[in-house]
Amino acid sequence: MAKIVKVKDVLIGEGAPKICVPMVGETLEQLMEEAAHLRTLDLDIVEWRVDFFEHVEDLGKVKEALIEIRSILANIPLVFTFRSAREGGEKEISTASYVELNRMAAETGQIDIIDVELFNDEADVKVLVEAAHKHNVSVIISNHDFQKTPPKEEIVSRLRKAQELGGDLPKIAVMPTSTADVLTLLDATRTMAEEYADRPIITMSMAGKGVVSRLTGELFGSALTFGAAKKASAPGQIPVTELREILTVLHSHS
Numbered sequence: 247m248a249k250i251v252k253v254k255d256v257l258i259g260e261g262a263p264k265i266c267v268p269m270v271g272e273t274l275e276q277l278m279e280e281a282a283h284l285r286t287l288d289l290d291i292v293e294w295r296v297d298f299f300e301h302v303e304d305l306g307k308v309k310e311a312l313i314e315i316r317s318i319l320a321n322i323p324l325v326f327t328f329r330s331a332r333e334g335g336e337k338e339i340s341t342a343s344y345v346e347l348n349r350m351a352a353e354t355g356q357i358d359i360i361d362v363e364l365f366n367d368e369a370d371v372k373v374l375v376e377a378a379h380k381h382n383v384s385v386i387i388s389n390h391d392f393q394k395t396p397p398k399e400e401i402v403s404r405l406r407k408a409q410e411l412g413g414d415l416p417k418i419a420v421m422p423t424s425t426a427d428v429l430t431l432l433d434a435t436r437t438m439a440e441e442y443a444d445r446p447i448i449t450m451s452m453a454g455k456g457v458v459s460r461l462t463g464e465l466f467g468s469a470l471t472f473g474a475a476k477k478a479s480a481p482g483q484i485p486v487t488e489l490r491e492i493l494t495v496l497h498s499h500s
């Protein structure tokens with residue numbers, strides 16, 4: 247895992263995993279309150295889960311909200327994520343709207359990273375990677391399985407595909423149905439990080455069984471972990487303060 251991804255002052259891929267906290271407000275007012283609260287927490291990065299936003303299909307309102315959120319977060323790096331319902335998100339939109347939404351966000355200058363789902367048309371993924379890079383925005387290429395944990399080879403192959411498509415941060419989140427599944431995710435992470443990745447990767451096993459995977463990224467090779475503020479965006483996210491304490495302890499002994 248050689249290359250480091252720098253977003254504002256945050257170095258992803260160096261030292262302890264960085265902490266990202268999602269914003270899940272539905273209205274502009276809730277989002278502004280959430281952003282103000284997040285500013286008081288010890289975190290590294292904020293993710294706006296725009297699929298929760300009531301006006302997500304109105305590009306003008308999304309842009310207005312982005313400007314407000316950015317001004318409250320000041321220098322904290324911001325990830326822009328529309329998570330589709332088929333991958334555990336709140337809504338489904340057409341591919342054309344998905345591409346437009348992400349392209350618009352990348353062009354605003356208000357965000358640092360976009361999250362693009364791997365399971366889209368390759369051509370669409372490439373268009374978004376190019377648009378983002380043109381505006382100095384980094385790209386997470388992500389995949390989520392909320393039902394199960396695919397075999398190790400499949401997890402590694404999806405992460406490699408995300409890297410091949412130009413994702414700066416390949417990411418996968420999977421659901422364990424056994425402790426063996428958690429080991430599968432950790433082993434896939436280790437193999438990807440040690441053998442194939444030339445950039446930081448992000449992995450997690452979700453829900454209670456998978457919590458350990460959100461804490462041990464520095465050892466196994468995941469560079470970023472999601473923690474919760476008031477409301478989690480996925481099962482297994484633990485409160486940010488606890489997360490920081492544990493990551494710091496693990497880092498100091500690594």
Ligand SMILES: O=C1C[C@@](O)(C(=O)O)C[C@@H](O)[C@@H]1O
Binds near residue numbers: 295361390419472481
């Ligand atoms: O992809 C991810 C990871 C995540 O699903 C998690 O399990 O922490 C949470 C989402 O908000 C984020 O977009």
